[in-house]
Amino acid sequence: MIKTYVTDGNGPTEEQIAEVKRAENSPIVFDDDCPEMSPAMEKAFRSAVVQRNRRKNRKNA
Numbered sequence: 372m373i374k375t376y377v378t379d380g381n382g383p384t385e386e387q388i389a390e391v392k393r394a395e396n397s398p399i400v401f402d403d404d405c406p407e408m409s410p411a412m413e414k415a416f417r418s419a420v421v422q423r424n425r426r427k428n429r430k431n432a
Contacts, residue, residue, distance in 0.1 A: 401407045408416065
């Protein structure tokens with residue numbers, strides 16, 4: 372899914388949108404800069420996101 376936010380008429384070009392759509396179908400390639408997460412690392416990451424969102428929601432309330 373692509374969400375596009377346009378301000379002052381400066382949205383992405385058709386070429387940029389096509390590039391993103393092609394990337395959606397590409398496989399994820401892991402390397403030294405972006406290694407695959409272990410299940411424990413993924414769990415910790417998800418927990419951090421939940422905590423961040425709770426803090427963010429309290430500030431906006």
